Amino acid sequence: MRIRFELSDMEAFRVLSEHLSYVKAADELGMSASALTRRIQRLEESLGSELLRRSTRKVQLTLSGERVRDRAVNLLGDMEELFLAVRGEELRAPPVVTIASVLSATRRLLPPGLSAFRQRHPNTIVRVMDCTASEIIDAVRSGEADFGVHYLGTDDPELEFHPVITDHFVLACPLDHVLAQRGSITWRELADEPLITVWKGSGIRMMMDFELAKFDLSIRTGFEVRHAQTAAELAAAGLGVAALPGLTAALYPNLRMVPLNEPRITRVLGTLRHARRKLSRGAAELLSLIDQTNL
Structure with missing residues (x-):
């Protein structure tokens, strides 16, 4: 081509x-x-x-633009590093570590490890790619990212998933919504409530539908969006309630998080790396710090 x-x-x-x-x-x-x-x-x-x-x-x-944007940043950065390296040893670009991460992990999982890493390696550039679950797998598999922060395990024998924290699904409600006053709520009680949901092809939605099917439950959709953050934005704007992972809902202080039970659905977030690809010293250290600081 x-x-x-x-x-x-x-x-x-x-x-x-x-x-x-x-x-x-x-x-x-x-x-x-x-x-x-x-x-x-x-x-x-x-x-x-x-x-x-x-x-x-x-x-x-x-x-397509979002995907090209992320790759453009990496491509142009790599070209700049190449030019600097060719021009002379004294101009060599600083080392780079690239993480592909789900957006909801950037506040809870990454900052402690990133802070500790920055103190040890102030000249290393850390690139954080905001990706969907499938994009993270592709980025780690291809080597575009050194490792990922992900919430789905994988059957790919070349990828290793290390669980870090458990995240529970909650009902994200505007503060003035009638359901925001509840101490908890069951999925069955939401049968007639039109929810703000993520699209059926997303990892979060597939996980939710799979667990609810075990109890012969389903959800009613009022608004369907592509990203969990968009669902939270619509809920925060007062357009309804959304069933979301707690880490996503917690990004919005004007949302009340009501625990969802019967069933209690959880997802496990952790780090994802290529089993047969050796990490650079910096990437290996940052991966270890993210794991350790979230124990």
């Missing part, structure tokens, strides 16, 4: 994905908005996929 775009096109997209504004991105890149538009169009044509949705009011990344 021939690559028909330039690195400058990828850099333009990276900057635009940060600002989500053609005017601001063009200003940072030192070019006109029309020139930036041509670069993005050339990149989209080369990749055969729409990366951005444009309207008169805002610019949004598509799903």
Whole structure:
């Protein structure tokens, strides 16, 4: 496959994905908005996929755009490191450790280990990729990430999962919702409550549906979204209640977390690494610190 775009096109997209504004991105890149538009169009044509949705009011990344953004950051970083290394030993880029992590783990699991690692290795760059469960597996398997922070075990014999903490599902309610006053609630009591749910292809939803099926239970959907964080955002905006892992709901202080019982559904979060790929010294140390600081 021939690559028909330039690195400058990828850099333009990276900057635009940060600002989500053609005017601001063009200003940072030192070019006109029309020139930036041509670069993005050339990149989209080369990749055969729409990366951005444009309207008169805002610019949004598509799903393909989100994936390309994460890879663009890594690609451009790798190229910069290569150029620096070629130019001379004294300009060699600092070491890099890359983690692929579910978003809900970034507040609870990562900070203690990252803090300890930063004190020991202040010059090492730590890249944290916000990914879905399936994207984490792909990133660890391919070597794009040194290791992952994940909530699903895997049957892949090449990947090793090490459990760290247990996360319980809760009902995330706006503070003024009638159910927010409950001490706990059962799934059966939610049979007639239209929930804000994640889509059926997500790991969280499949886990939830699998456990509820054991008790001949199902849920009623009012809003269906792609990411658990979006479900929490809608609940926080007062649009309903959402059944979510507690670590996700805990990111939103204006949500009341009501324990969900009968059944009590849990997920285990832990670290994921490639069994046959040797980690760098820095990656191995950071992996160990994340495990240790969450015991």
